Amino acid sequence: MPSNHTLSAILNELNQAADQLSEDQLVQLAESISSAGRVFVAGAGRSGLMMRAFAMRLMHLGLDVYVVGETVTRSLREGDLLLIGSGSGETKSLVPMAEKARSLEAKVGALTLSQASTIGGLADIVVKLPGAPKDRAGEAATTIQPMGSLFEQMLLLVCDAVILRLMEKQELSGNAMYGNHANLE
DSSP states (O other), rough: OHHHHHHHHHHHHHHHHHHSSOHHHHHHHHHHHOOOSSEEEEEOEEEEEEEEEEEHHHTTTOOOOOEEESOOOOOOOOEEEEEEEEEESSSTTTTTHHHHHHTTEEEEEEEETTTSHHHHHSSSSEOOOOOOOTTTTTTTTOOOSTTTHHHHHHHHHHHHHHHHHHHHHHHHHHHHHHHGSSSOO
């Protein structure tokens, strides 16, 4: 069982990482989501799980949202927004998605460690998240956590912060959003 000291160290890392975020990038992401025809999310591994959680909350807001790769995902078109969560910005399965979205004249948003990455370079909106690449986490004083944990945690927290911005803009409460919650469970 983790000690309180370990949990405190992780929370301290998250607080320090939060201080490094660009408010302008978060505002731009929220505005892009609001103005998109439909929103598509993608990610691989644990980052993909965080993006799926984001898609669920966007659905709770009443937005037309899809997870790339699901059988019920529609085709992307002009005016839509593809949001990709990728620490490296070089994930081999995600780069072609960004390229395809650009060719279809959809907007691309990247939530990544590296604005200079391939996906970052293809994106219209880049939210640079703090953290360490999964192959170098633990080497530097950036994080005590393994692999990409700090990035993945920040990805989820940033996505939740964007949801709060969108709720405020739409004047929605958590209770109002509950009306879109699954009811066949």
